[in-house]
Amino acid sequence: MVYIALRSTxxxxxxxxxxxxxxxxxxxxxxxxDLAAWVAAREPERPRWVWGDTSxxxxxxxxxxxxxxxxxxxxxxxxxxxxxxAAASSALATAARDSWDAPPPARAATTSDALFDLExxxxxxxxxxxxxxxxxxxxxxxxxxxxxxxxxxESVGALVAAEMRFAGLPWSVEEHDRVLTEILxxxxxxxxxxxxxxxxxxxxxxxxxxxxxxDSQQDLLKALQNAGFRVESTSKWEIREIDHPAVEPLLEYxxxxxxxxxxxxxxxEEWVRDGRFRPVYVxxxxxxxxxxxxxxxxxxxPKQVRSAxxxxxGWRFVVADASQLEPRVLAAMSGDRAMAKAGQAxxxxxxxxxxGAVETREQAKYGMLGAIYGGTTGxxxxxxxxxxxxxxxxxxxxxxxxxxxxxxxxxxxxxxxxSPPGEGLGYDETASEVQKRRTQxxxxxxxxxxxxxxxxxxAAEWALCWMGSLRRRLWSLGGGSLVEKPHLVFFxxxxxxxxxxxxxxxxxxxxxxxxxxxxxxxxxxGVPVEFAVSVAIVxxxxxxx
DNA sequence: TCGGAAAGCGCC
DNA sequence: AAAGGGCGCTTTCCGA
Numbered sequence: 001m002v003y004i005a006l007r008s009t010x011x012x013x014x015x016x017x018x019x020x021x022x023x024x025x026x027x028x029x030x031x032x033x034d035l036a037a038w039v040a041a042r043e044p045e046r047p048r049w050v051w052g053d054t055s056x057x058x059x060x061x062x063x064x065x066x067x068x069x070x071x072x073x074x075x076x077x078x079x080x081x082x083x084x085x086a087a088a089s090s091a092l093a094t095a096a097r098d099s100w101d102a103p104p105p106a107r108a109a110t111t112s113d114a115l116f117d118l119e120x121x122x123x124x125x126x127x128x129x130x131x132x133x134x135x136x137x138x139x140x141x142x143x144x145x146x147x148x149x150x151x152x153x154e155s156v157g158a159l160v161a162a163e164m165r166f167a168g169l170p171w172s173v174e175e176h177d178r179v180l181t182e183i184l185x186x187x188x189x190x191x192x193x194x195x196x197x198x199x200x201x202x203x204x205x206x207x208x209x210x211x212x213x214x215d216s217q218q219d220l221l222k223a224l225q226n227a228g229f230r231v232e233s234t235s236k237w238e239i240r241e242i243d244h245p246a247v248e249p250l251l252e253y254x255x256x257x258x259x260x261x262x263x264x265x266x267x268x269e270e271w272v273r274d275g276r277f278r279p280v281y282v283x284x285x286x287x288x289x290x291x292x293x294x295x296x297x298x299x300x301x302p303k304q305v306r307s308a309x310x311x312x313x314g315w316r317f318v319v320a321d322a323s324q325l326e327p328r329v330l331a332a333m334s335g336d337r338a339m340a341k342a343g344q345a346x347x348x349x350x351x352x353x354x355x356g357a358v359e360t361r362e363q364a365k366y367g368m369l370g371a372i373y374g375g376t377t378g379x380x381x382x383x384x385x386x387x388x389x390x391x392x393x394x395x396x397x398x399x400x401x402x403x404x405x406x407x408x409x410x411x412x413x414x415x416x417x418x419s420p421p422g423e424g425l426g427y428d429e430t431a432s433e434v435q436k437r438r439t440q441x442x443x444x445x446x447x448x449x450x451x452x453x454x455x456x457x458x459a460a461e462w463a464l465c466w467m468g469s470l471r472r473r474l475w476s477l478g479g480g481s482l483v484e485k486p487h488l489v490f491f492x493x494x495x496x497x498x499x500x501x502x503x504x505x506x507x508x509x510x511x512x513x514x515x516x517x518x519x520x521x522x523x524x525x526g527v528p529v530e531f532a533v534s535v536a537i538v539x540x541x542x543x544x545x
Numbered sequence: 546t547c548g549g550a551a552a553g554c555g556c557c
Numbered sequence: 558a559a560a561g562g563g564c565g566c567t568t569t570c571c572g573a
Contacts, residue, residue, distance in 0.1 A: 217552065218568065235553060258554060261567055292557085300556040313573060326557095373561040380561075437558090444560070452562035456557090493557045493563095508571055 004042060004058060005050040005127045007502055018050075022132055036064030037061035047514065048072055050131050054158035062166040067475075067482045073129050073158040075100060076284050077151045081137045086147055086416040090137035101124050104282060143416065149522065150415035153461060154284060156468035160488055161291070164470075167482065169277025169309060169489045170499060173389075175540075176268050176308035183304065184256055185264055196260060199253040206246035214253050237367040262297060263305050271296040281491070288453050289417050289460040290493060291485075309490075309497075309541035316505045318486075319544035320512040320535045322466070324348040327368045329459045331528040332520070333414050334397035338390055339541075340419060346532040357390035358383065372455050373399055374448035398451045405450025406443040413457035416521060422446045458523075462531065463494055465519035470496065473511040477504050490541075505537045 003018040003249035017025040030038045038421040039049070039061055051057045059326065061068065068298045073392050078100040081087045088094075115463045134151070141147045162196045179189065183192030188366050192200060203225040209223040220234045227246070231238050236251055271277055279297065285292025298355040299308075314535055322328075327348050331339035338355065345351030363379065370380025373395065388395045401411045408422035425443040478485040478501060486500035500508045512535050521529040 082553080094554090220572075233552080257565090262555065262565095287564060290563065292564060294565085297555075297567095300565060302555055304555095370561075374562095375561040377560065441559085448560090448562060456563065458555095495557080 002045055002047040003050050003131070004047045004210055004352075004377065005131060006035075007052075007127050016128055017047075017320040018128070018131075022135060024128075026033055032264040035381060036046060036066045037062050038049070039068065040064075040066045043068055045069065050127055052073065052125055052127055052130075053105065054155070054162055055458075058159065058162040059166065062162060062482070065481055067163070068159065069475075070149070071155050071159055072131065072134075073155045073283075074127055074134065075102075075104065076154045076158055077134055078130065079284060080150060080154060080417055081134055082145075083418045083420070083455070084416050085410050085412050085418045086141040086143060086146065090133075090140055092133045092137040095133075100130055104285070121172055121184050126474040143417070146414070147416045148414075150417060150461060153415070153464035153468055154289075154473065157283045157374065157464045160471055161283050162469055162492070163482060164488055164491065165278050165280060166304075167499070168274075169274045169485050169497070170311050170315075171275055172308050172310040173268060173275070173279045174259065174274055174308060176272070176305055177265070179261070179305055180264060180268075184260055184264070193260065195255050196253065199249050199256065202249050203246055203253060206249065207269050207403075208243075212280075214250070215257065218365070243469040257305055259302065262300075263302055267296070285311035286460075288457040289413065289421060290456065291460075291491065301492075303542070305539050311499055311539060314502055315537050316496045316502045317489075317510060317541060317544070318499075318500055318505055318508040318535060320509075320516075320517060320533045320539055323532045323534055324368075324490040325459045325462065325494040325531070326455050328529050328531055329414075329462055330368075330372065330394050330398065330455050331391075332524040333454070333458055334529045335527065336391050336397070339394045340527065343529045346530075346534075348513045348532075350388070355390075358386055358533070371395060372452060373397075376450050398455065401454045402447035404447075405453075406447035408443075408446075409450075409453050412452045413461055414452055415458070415461045417457050417461070419450050419453045419457075422450075462519050463491075465522045466494065466531075467491060467514050469515035469518045470498075470511055473515060474498065474508065477507055488527075508537045509537060 005016045005018060007014045011029050013030045013032055014036070015028045015030055020027055043066065046069050049068055051071060053072065053075045054071060054249065055075045078092070081090065081092050082101060090117050094306045117180050137146050138144050184196055187193055191197065200214050204210055205228050207223045209226065213219045214222050217234045221231065224231050224478065227244065229242050229244065236254055239247055239250060278464070279296040279298030280294040281298065282292040282294055307326055323346065326342045331343045338357070342348055342351035342355050342357065343353065349361045349364035352358055353361055358364045358367060361384050366379035367383030369375060370384055371387055375381065378382070404411050405422055406425065408425045410421055411419045412418045425439065425446060427439045432529065467488070473487045474488070486498050486504050488496060488500045490497035516531045516533045520529065538544050
């Protein structure tokens with residue numbers, strides 16, 4: 001394996017070739033303008049490019065038509081190693097915070113909790129020293145295989161994030177406009193679209209509140225209370241319980257108004273250019289390891305507008321969804337044999353019914369959500385004893401994570417990403433009853449967080465491996481540049497979309513399934529849990545499922 | 546007048 | 558007794 005570290009200096013880009021042992025082999029200075037050609041010339045050896053931040057280096061390479069196979073994203077890997085319990089005694093984890101601990105550049109400007117006044121990784125931060133520090137940290141970890149896999153997966157995720165932004169999600173402005181007009185009524189510049197306006201009028205009438213502005217929570221709350229309802233908020237959950245003719249139009253108004261403000265014509269004009277939606281994806285942007293996004297609400301695209309996601313002529317989408325990913329992950333990591341058996345069905349919830357754990361699919365679903373989120377009310381609370389009885393190992397696993405969190409202990413995902421330590425969860429006997437109760441509530445909330453962290457975070461690791469495996473397979477299909485072959489255009493936690501020439505769709509679909517199986521083997525080896533994916537070949541996103 | 550907080554809701 | 562995890566975005570509200 002060849003590593004090539006890139007570093008920006010006043011002389012130009014210094015590219016340093018390193019051997020697998022970490023020894024310096026060769027140092028070359030390349031003008032920034034010549035970098036893409038230089039990288040392209042070295043890429044056939046499949047080096048692992050070592051750089052401070054993928055979002056600093058890769059977009060310019062992609063723009064020049066250069067796709068790289070592998071990298072080490074030092075900033076993302078540093079964050080994992082800084083916090084991982086598995087590497088807690090390493091030199092990296094025990095060193096003072098420095099520019100490698102800074103938030104990603106795209107978010108640094110808007111993140112108010114940038115506790116440390118850092119801008120980095122500074123462009124001149126030494127990638128070689130950091131790379132060696134990271135290798136030492138991994139080598140010294142008890143389970144260095146898992147941690148190494150996590151860092152590789154995180155880095156390939158960073159490549160995919162840049163590639164997806166480069167390619168963009170194909171978007172039909174015409175279809176989006178059609179949907180908006182159909183749902184909201186014709187656009188009225190500076191005013192509410194026709195249907196929304198009519199609903200507002202109707203609400204004023206039904207609630208006998210001629211001046212009501214339904215967009216104002218205060219206004220609305222008063223109007224509802226004046227109509228004789230003891231509501232404390234204007235949330236749809238509370239309104240849904242009311243028996244009044246205004247409820248239906250009010251809920252519809254809320255839904256429409258939300259569509260208009262979040263994904264209406266204004267969104268379309270701001271975010272869609274040349275038939276592509278290009279959000280900034282932020283790998284590792286969530287504490288659990290999930291991705292976040294910056295701008296455009298990429299990870300919250302409402303179902304209402306998904307018909308506007310349309311492939312280019314002669315191309316199709318292959319949409320894949322990992323069914324019941326989190327329950328499957330829990331079955332694998334807890335080693336719960338009964339749950340693994342249920343997970344051999346393509347519909348795991350139905351599998352739970354068929355193995356006799358619960359009576360209905362709904363019970364299975366809410367029972368599992370309760371186990372993973374720590375829910376105790378409603379159906380998930382009622383199902384808890386049965387889930388506990390049917391899947392004791394799985395339940396004990398999440399319970400242990402919850403207890404750890406309540407005590408302020410750190411928990412870790414399967415591959416070794418650790419939660420932040422809990423703070424302010426203890427009290428002494430001098431505390432007042434009110435203080436004690438508040439602290440207990442905080443501890444319980446933190447326990448729900450750590451309970452969920454281990455499952456959500458491991459699911460995110462599985463998804464990264466799935467994506468990385470798929471990326472490699474896609475590159476071997478067809479010919480031409482990145483966007484001339486089948487390529488990833490969207491990732492949503494447990495869902496992937498590939499934009500592909502129509503003739504390759506079936507091969508892509510097969511690659512989706514094979515990659516899912518490979519991700520399961522990579523993480524869990526021989527544990528007999530199936531990672532089922534549902535795959536659809538469609539001509540618009542909304543036709544999947 | 547501005548900006549942060551809170552509410553509310555979309556996604557998984 | 559009360560008790561659902563993680564996000565991003567827009568709007569309204571309210572105080573500096």
